[in-house]
Amino acid sequence: MPETRTPTRRGLLLGTAAVSAGTLLTACTSNEPKSQAAAPQSATVANDKPGKAITIGFAGPQADHGWLNAINQNARDRAKTYTDVTLEITEGSNDTAAQIGQIQTLINKKVDVLVILPADGKALTQLGLQAMAAGIPVVNLDRVFASPQSYRCWIGGDNYGMGLNAGRYIGEKLKDKPGAKVVELAGLDNLELTKQRTQGFDDALKNYPNITKVARQAAEFTVESGQAKMAQLLQAQPKFDALWNHDDDQGIGVLRAIAQAGRKDFLMVGGAGARSAMDAIKADDSVLKATVLYPPTMAASAIDLARALGQGRGLTGMAELEIPSSVTLYSAVVTKDNVDEYLPVGFN
Helix, strand or coil: CCCCCCCCHHHHHHCCCCCCHHHCCCCCCCCCCHHHCCCCCCCCCCCCCCCCCEEEEEECCCCCCHHHHHHHHHHHHHHHCCCCEEEEECCCCCCHHHHHHHHHHHHHCCCCEEEECCCCCCCCHHHHHHHHHCCCCEEEECCCCCCHHHCCEEEECCHHHHHHHHHHHHHHHHCCCCCEEEEEEECCCCCHHHHHHHHHHHHHHCCCCCEEEEEEEECCCCHHHHHHHHHHHHHHCCCCCEEEECCHHHHHHHHHHHHHHCCCCCEEEEEECEHHHHHHHHHCCCCEEEEEECCCCHHHHHHHHHHHHHCCCCCCCCCCCCCCCEEECCCCEEECCCHHHHHHHCEC
């Protein structure tokens, strides 16, 4: 993929155009006349029309971050659009034992489908296996379980793709500048997603031999850590051309540090798609020129997938009668040119 792609908002919301609530249909196509190629009777339709009443259990980490809060809100809002869905949502916890207890309660209630965003995928794998063995299909949201046997479907963002597209955007901006220098402000280094984002970024920069990454610092996905770590980077690197910051929440602190230092001599790319970042991009009055999405709308699509699972339905545009085993969302790059299209999905 030689250039950074920026799909329509519909593609962003769904990862594939097939996961929308209004378009969850099974598709059997043929060049034969319709009378000779009728869909089998078992090919049921998953759309906005009420179907079998089901209860979906939803469990995620504590909403102590703008993105995680948006995950919960997207799940609630999507479930409310269906008269045939009852949503049982837990309080959420970053403590593994507490989250296990919350999910165990949902299993004991015998919900029809479980949607789980684990605080720790590896630690909660056994619980996914338990639910599946009990006949409760699991939609694993974002942070993946250690075994594919512990879920029926996984849906999530593309951390490697975030880094790749951030690197490509920066690369294209600096490709004609000899000796260009970039710096990276990552998130928590003990998370696999952080490593994936950095790997994608580094791989993209390999396509631009004139660019060198001269520094990398890890923050903690918080405003405070972003401000402190960026201040250190600015002091250590008096001259560079571009910055990639992994997370828009910590980016608020990053921009504060940059403003306090009076620096305007580089461009900045953010990550995740916060509304504050999109507003800054639209205003075009700071170093922030783009953000690479990691859309929390995946939680709404997870509800769509769970509903289809609970009602035995499939997806539009696909010949198969079952939902796919995985859906990876695209990490679109939001710039001043397309920000109006993406503003409705920016999170606070």
